[in-house]
Amino acid sequence: MARKKLRILLLSLLPLFVLGFLAFRAFENSAAYYYTISEVQGKDVSEQKLRVKGQLVEDSVVYDASIPLLEFRLTDGNSYMKASYRGVLPDNFHHSEEVIVEGTLHSQGEFTVSKLMLQCPSKYEGEE
């Protein structure tokens, strides 16, 4: 009986081990650390993949469609951060107050965006 119980225990632990292994293996290169704009300033986080959330600074958006290159500034109320994104300007970019960027920070405090995330239009409530 004890052996049978042990077998059941091992059998039920197996999926957890497999899952843990898969998750551990998948973790590499896919983790992005959340920082606020104030935290990013003056910190050495240049090696890490970061995710930063901020308000889009009105009138800071410069878009060159021929490259295409999108440059803008984000703020969290205290500090500002320059960001550049090589890609097509999304439709709802100007409309989005809150922008989440993922990418890396350069020594000059400029942020290279690899992934640009905006609030989806299906957001419920709080529009006005």
Added chain:
Amino acid sequence: MSYVGMISLYLAGVSTLLAIVLSTKTLRAKRDSLAKWAHRFGAVSTFFIVLATMSLIVAVLRNDFSIAYVSRHSARNLPVLYKVSALWAGQSGSLLLWVLIMSCMTATVQKMKRYQENHLYLRLGIVMHLVCLLFLVLLLFVTPVFERLVDIPYNGSGLNPMLQSLGMVFHPPLLFLGFSGFLVPFALAVVGLCTGDTQGTWLKQVRPWVLFAWLFLTAGIVTGGQWAYNELGWGGYWAWDPVENSSFFPWLTSTALLHILLLPEHHRSKRVWSYTLIALTYALTIFATFLTRSGILDSVHAFAGGVLGQVFFAVLVLLATFSLTLGVSKRHALRTAGSETTGATLVVGSVLLLMLCAGVLFGTLFPVITRTFAGREVVLDASFFNQLSVPLFLVIFFLMGIAPLVREKASDRKVLPRTLALPVLLGIAAAAYTYSLQSGLAACLAFGLAAFGFGTHLRDLFFPRSRRHWGGVLVHLGVLIVLIGVAGSSVFIDDVLVSVEPGQEITFGDYVLEYQGLRARYGSDQYTVTTTLAIMENGTEVGEITSEKTFWEGRHQPSTQVGIFSTIKEDLYLNLAGWENQTAQLHLQRFALVSWIWVGSWVMYAGALVALLKGGQVKLWSRPIR
């Protein structure tokens, strides 16, 4: 109109409450005379919820902007179809639609002949009405749907152009139908356990409902992906976003549940498994609502946070505690004397689906976990989910491929090598062909397993044992077609950004595209810039592709309509990124086999319908597999 709606909601709430009280009284005091009234009040509450919904729809159609909800989600010049869909464009409206669906479902269940025995319909009614009541309370006091504006605007702010698409008309109602459908199996299981049903009759009753809910949930998920692909312009249909994942969790657990229900009646752990999965699936639909309404995670869908999230969290905790307590206290009823252990493949498959669910759940909640325990939020991107899920999916597809074979009786096992020959050959051929296209191991395995699965399912497709069996085979084939589409469109992709002058030609894949310039079109409150490219293949024109950008008066945000040229082999995807005079910047993408996903999903729906409908009526599945 708002008063009609408001009063209807109040009356609906009161009659729901009365229905619950009277049902309880009938069962407690065994007074059958009350049963009639309990039933009537249930029907009355459904009537008032329908009335409330109708009055909101009428208000939208009549441009009654005195209702805050209408002014926020509709406008005078909105086409009628999108006016109706404004009903579920916002939070309170979608809750109203949701409670409407649940209430209609409750009324249907209470009317059904098979639930009349032993006051079963009253017991089910209590559980289902309680949930309806919760939603009604939310609609009346937390997010009042008929809230009025003091300053009535002349026009509403309208529906976001991105939401003005057919996908968005169908996606939310389908999803809500799926979510609410899982309430019935949950009610059946809870009532079955509470009444001390040791025969496990409830187990036989849940199947059609699980299948019904699963069908709509699947359709809801697919239409959501299709909308993203057609409208959002980034060329994808699935991004492992928290909101997308949240509808995927109950899908995974209900898929596992459908397979567990196939186990023979005397299987040792069938009841425990079924009860756990039913409760888990229902809890996950509530969890999905919590995730999307609480704002605890950053999502591209970004729903606002607030009280609603807390309410749903409380409900979730309550539900989990209740289900667990009930399960533990009634564990003798969940135990079967039988010792049969056939159907190991089904159990292993279900465990794999649950592992997938747990893994995706872990990844989705990882930001919350790290925020709570490490003080720094860490987000996992799509590559995490892909790396985690692909190996599990591949094993699941392997099991799916061998599913028709493990059903064989021992006597048929002798001819197994012969039955296996064709599928294995197909699988190897597909894998080898994929390898020759220089793609990775995962792609080779995916295409190989898909071909193998087709091979093993072929015989059952033409010689099914029963209609129900045929339905299951169709669903499997649909899933395999979707697999081909997903694998193709994730591996064989092409992406270029070009700047072109009128008359210039672009070579893209096997195609040559001819850019002829831009045209402008003016409407009363908008103007549109359009480009149409002729598509040439081997020197002959095979079609054209159009992308346009519309600028609206009074809206800062333009809306881009992507152009999609779809063939069975691949999709061309054109996004008009920008322009200067007549020089246009075009974003061209190519995804292989995308249309297979949509075709496969229709095969899945057809299969589920075949399995659900028998002789024109919904019939219980009770035949266990051999």
